[in-house]
Amino acid sequence: MADDGSFGDEKAGDGRYSILRVGGDIFDRGELEVGDDVPLTLSAQALDLRGNWSAPATINYRLKFSREPVWMASPTPGAPNIIEASVSRQGVFPGDALFTARCDSPDAFVCAHLVPHSPINVLPLFDNGHAPDAVAGDGSYASHVWFPWNRRWDVIYYAVPKTGPLMIGEKMAASLPPCGQA
Numbered sequence: 001m002a003d004d005g006s007f008g009d010e011k012a013g014d015g016r017y018s019i020l021r022v023g024g025d026i027f028d029r030g031e032l033e034v035g036d037d038v039p040l041t042l043s044a045q046a047l048d049l050r051g052n053w054s055a056p057a058t059i060n061y062r063l064k065f066s067r068e069p070v071w072m073a074s075p076t077p078g079a080p081n082i083i084e085a086s087v088s089r090q091g092v093f094p095g096d097a098l099f100t101a102r103c104d105s106p107d108a109f110v111c112a113h114l115v116p117h118s119p120i121n122v123l124p125l126f127d128n129g130h131a132p133d134a135v136a137g138d139g140s141y142a143s144h145v146w147f148p149w150n151r152r153w154d155v156i157y158y159a160v161p162k163t164g165p166l167m168i169g170e171k172m173a174a175s176l177p178p179c180g181q182a
Contacts, residue, residue, distance in 0.1 A: 003015065003016060003017045005128065005130070017046070037062050037063060038062065038063040039060065039061070039062050039063075040060075040061045040062070040063060041058055041059070041060055041061070042058065042059045042061055043056045043057070043058045043059075044056065044057050045057070069113075070158070070160060070166055070168060071111070071113040071122070071156050071158050071168070071171070073167070073168055075168060075169050075170050075171065076167040076168065076169065077169075078169075079159070079160070079161065079167045079168050079169035080103050080104060080105035080107075080108035080110075080159035080160065080161060080168075080169050081103065081104045081105075081159065081169035081170040082101050082102070082103055082110070082157045082158060082159055082169070082170060082171055082172040083102050083103065083104050083170075083172075084100075084101065084102040084172070085100065085101040085102075085112075085155075085157040085172035085173070085174050086099075086100050086101075086174050087099050087100070087112070087153075087155050087174045087175070087176045088100075088176075089176070089177065096144050096145065096146055097144060097145060097176050098132060098142065098143075098144045099112045099123060099125055099142065099143050099144065099145075099155065099157075100125070100140065100141065100142045101125055101140075101141050101142075101157045101159075101172070102139055102140050102141070103127075103139055103141060103159045104139070104169075105159065105161070106127075106137065106139060107161060107162045107163070108159040108160060108161055108162060109124060109159065109160050109161075109162060110124070110125040110127070110141040110157065110158075110159045111123065111124055111125065111157070111158055111159070111160070112125060112143070112155050112156070112157050113155065113156040113157075113158065114153050114154075114155055114176075115153065115154045115155070115156060123143055123145060124143065125141035125142055125143045125157075126141060126142065126143060127139065127140060127141045127142075132144050151178050152175060152176065152177060152178055153175070153176040154173060154174075154175050154176075155173065155174045155175070155176060156171055156172075156173050157171060157172045157173070157174070158171045
């Protein structure tokens, strides 16, 4: 979790530590078959530099196994659309992959879903001006991750609104070549 204005944290230094999770990712849906929803209780604590722990904060949560993953949904009119997308191994550290997308809405979370499933599965992209995103708020989203696997991966990009119902607009796909290939 971060309080530096990156990776889903809205404002640097405000004392609120955040990490971005968009519903419908691997934590909601570990399988494609329909199953029963599973209730969970999540707990988080803070540790300061002196070794003092905060009181735990808990959230009751429900893993959604009864619905299809959000990336599989059909586009809904009025939802944010992906208008450009790519994935590349060029211009990043060896083994890294650079994921980029453009969205037609400034009020959306943009995600890259990796197919077949991987330990990462859904990767949030950011338009916050932190590397690898060059300029905050320009509608261009980016993220990179160490991705050494020597196989081809297909990537489905989608966007969901930051508020309101969980729906997607037009998606786009790209392919990540194996390591050692452009």
